[in-house]
Amino acid sequence: MQTGHGKRLYINEVSTRDGFQMESRFIPTDDKVAFIDRLSDLGYAKIEVTSFTSAKAIPALRDGEAVMQRIARRAGVVYTALVPNARGAERALESRIEEFNIVMSTSETHNLANLKMTREQSFRQLSEVIRLAQSAKVPVNVSLSCVFGCPMEGEVPMDGVLDWIDRFTQLGVQGITLCDTTGMAYPTQVQDICATVLARQPALDFTAHFHNTRSMGLVNTIAAVEAGIIRFDMSLGGIGGCPYAPGATGNVATEDVTHMLACMGYETGLSLEGLIAAAAQLEQLVEHALPAQVSRAGPRLTRHEPPQDFPTIVSRAHERETLEVQP
């Protein structure tokens, strides 16, 4: 593995969308706004603020407009949101979002199970959303689910993935996110897929989105970095579960990945200290423990005091030394 030598990577924080939508407790709008404002100061390239899905489908994010209106927008941060359909696009444009994130699955079964549509139906619906975004000159990113495997179908053929990427590219989208929706990706596969898509569509901005469901979130991130990916979705505290693996951890944790990347010499622009403090607040907001490790253990060079009786230990050891040396 290579040292980063200061190579710049760009982090998209998804906790307030991908994380909050899984929470049973409704996070009050005021708390969401304050939390996002705090995130805006930490050095993210992008924040996925909310979702313009119907309030019925995702009640946790029913306050999308209010949140978008009230957050303080910081220069240099792109404020994106999930937009599922034409109605959502209207709401998103009224809220002046800076990027549309649209979602469909590369697996037919997963798309039907999750979005209640065939992939072709999703593509037609999203084509209309793209047209609306483009008429308002708002960039579009497509998050493709199950790129690294489907919990219901198993392996997802790469040819199909490439075909969806090509079709969205032809519609003029700016970016594609390769989503490991349920934590099925593994490092050599990640490297293979990432290298293939980068070579095939060099003008697109590719993002990788990993879950830590099977403990491979960090190693997959490095595999993607080594393949040339420079944009990553992450979730503070590792918030955001996986419905197919109850009890397993969710999105890869921003503070854990950032800590590793910093150790290896990559530059994310993020303040690790700020992330750890924000993760503590997030844990209070959602009212349960989060799976991230660095927030608990601290950065690797966190100093711990020796045990209280350390001076006694040392003097006893030195006394024994004298006895041992004098025969």
Added chain:
Amino acid sequence: MQTGHGKRLYINEVSTRDGFQMESRFIPTDDKVAFIDRLSDLGYAKIEVTSFTSAKAIPALRDGEAVMQRIARRAGVVYTALVPNARGAERALESRIEEFNIVMSTSETHNLANLKMTREQSFRQLSEVIRLAQSAKVPVNVSLSCVFGCPMEGEVPMDGVLDWIDRFTQLGVQGITLCDTTGMAYPTQVQDICATVLARQPALDFTAHFHNTRSMGLVNTIAAVEAGIIRFDMSLGGIGGCPYAPGATGNVATEDVTHMLACMGYETGLSLEGLIAAAAQLEQLVEHALPAQVSRAGPRLTRHEPPQDFPTIVSRAHERETLEVQP
């Protein structure tokens, strides 16, 4: 990252020593024996059965002799145990252990805090243990703590680590374990240290021992594999904590690492199915949840059923399709 192409890696299971010694509940001797017998069938190269430390120091492992006497030894598995001193060596030899695992720290402060001795005192004491092992023709492995950092001193200079490795090599030990005792290792450092020690002492068997304290256990494992390490300590379920990071996960989990290595084409000889079943039993033995992920989520191609109303979803989608296509 490279595909494994069937490269053989050798796994040492440390849950019954490094794991059990941290447990507040005493695991009954019968349960220990039954559990180790079960492990013996799973394909491990080595099992660290117990510790011949004083019962006062580690009450959880006070039944070391009984466990060693009663387990069924399977050909091809090396049964090792921790041996701290000459008294422990006598007990270990009476118990016919097949390898001595001796421990000291590369950090003076950590060695004093943990073993109540200076490193030089530890070295003298361990030299005597080595002599006893050698007189009985039992191989010796040295587990060096804090090779990748010390929670009290910070960075541990590589020169010092190399010097301890050289000194033990001169005493004729067979192996050295590079221990990331408190989860401070990161991938580029791992690769650097592993490549250096392998080049310096090519005749020694080096083992890597990682903790997942900062979520880097798996990526560090791959870094070590890429540097040429083929032996690894792991702990089923990720059992075994880190006293300097309360609440953080412990040793890297055998089932999580094995799953990743299998995905990447490495051969560990281990049965993943057997590991997952054994981890479930381990969780019952220790009476608390364990941090490993693959035991919860299953292997990556674990199939999940679509939602119950899937046939309805599909027929509705197809009905809409007909309506949309007929203008």
